[in-house]
Amino acid sequence: MQQDAVIIGGGFAGLSAAYILARARRHVTIIDSGTPRNRFAAHSHGVLALDGKSGLEILADARAQLTAYPTVTFVEGEAHAAEGTIDDFHIGVTGHGSIAARRLLLASGIEDRLPDIPGLAERWGKTVLHCPYCHGYEIGGGPIGVLATHPMSAHQATVVADWGDVTLFTNAMPEPDEATLALLERRNVSLQPGAVSMIETGTCDRLRVRLENGRTFDVKALFVAADLHLRGTIAQSLGCELQDTPAGKILTTDAIKATSIPGVYAAGDNARAFGNITLVSADGVMAGLGMHQSLMFTAHS
Structure with a gap:
């Protein structure tokens, strides 16, 4: 049976779109690999009425609610072509x-692609972070x-200085x-030159940033802007137009x-330069x- 819509991605953007279509009694299939971007973080913050709840728990609740709509189908797996x-x-x-x-x-x-520095990736979402608005308050x-x-x-760095x-x-x-x-000086940000060689465990559960020259610095958290890469190649294979941002293409x-391709829509982190749960x-x-609206006003509506 042909679906009114297929949604590739069962994260916050995909499920939010599914709600709208389901409530319009449209047949929609959600293809979900079960690997949302924020799965590395134990808690989500700044989400209205859900502050401190884990992102995975929020998504699980949303999926459970969507199953009540008879026109919604979930498919677990990876969409590899379109x-x-x-x-x-x-x-x-x-x-x-x-x-x-x-x-x-x-x-x-x-996908967040981190610099190839030993000790960095395993701390991602815990003490190696990307967004002060999401995690800065808890640092204290x-x-x-x-x-x-x-x-x-x-x-x-000038933004993080508020935390x-x-x-x-x-x-x-x-x-x-x-x-x-x-x-940077006005915001009281200190500069430390030199290449970082390793992230270690420091004193009092802090991170220790080790430079190639041997110097070390203990910090409570380390913010990193990862390189952003679109997941999969479907957008490119369909010919969708991309745009550059300082962190990568969206x-x-x-x-x-x-x-740019009629009938193809995009929402979430792959279609905005800055995102959080509320925005996506x-x-x-x-x-x-x-x-x-597109489905309504076409000949096959």
């Missing part, structure tokens, strides 16, 4: 064959590090320009989250509305 045009898309799912759909939502998110002040990974890292005493580890990147140095969408959920709602 082809076709508006009203006639075919999505290949590993172990499940092909699913036909009139509309397609790309909500599979992005004190020494905080920011690891330079691209030209916007200095800006990140503690910040050291920007330049990690052998070029020194910021004079205007940025003046801003999908180009309009106000209703439609991509809102994107999913908008994509659901956009797809429903």
